[in-house]
Amino acid sequence: MTSRPLRTMTVLAATAALCATASSTAYAAQDTDRRTPRIVTAWAHAWNGTDPQALGALFTSDGTYTDEAVAVTFRGRKEISGWKARADTLIDNVHVTVRATHLDRNRVTVRAVYSGHLKGAPKPFAVPMTTVLDLDKNHCRITADQDHYSLATVLAQSGLPADWTPPAT
DSSP states (O other): OOHHHHHHHHHHHHHHHHHHHHGGGTTOOEEOSSSOOHHHHHHHHHHHSSOHHHHHTTEEEEEEEEETTTTEEEEHHHHHHHHHHHHHHHEEEEEEEEEEEEEETTEEEEEEEEEEEETTOSSOEEEEEEEEEEEOTTSSSEEEEEEEOOHHHHHHHHTOOTTOOOOOO
């Protein structure tokens, strides 16, 4: 097998495992500070990894990803994977550290720290972030993701001016 089909099979196997184990807590409202839902763990691993398709694969085919700080929304796995690829070209060591989660029916609220080093910036950043993940009925896939963090704080911590914009690709 080539690398790409092997990667695809790995992502599909992981998704199947998520689906098989997630339905038991599908409708319980619970605070999961001690136990992070598997879909959140997979989401964080996808952000922390280097394969953009791993993030896109966690979404339904018509899923949406909204980054509220930069006011952009992406639709479908291909666009979402493209957003991760773009982030990787702009940010070294992009990382999401999950601090707490709260599951309420088909919605998970994630408190996290978003960190990295904007390429060309004098310093790295680490800012609080809240993400709201809406899940399908089996909690196997993400139907919508909304990330909330302060772009002004990212830029200030990075040592960049408030009007900084990323270079065009």
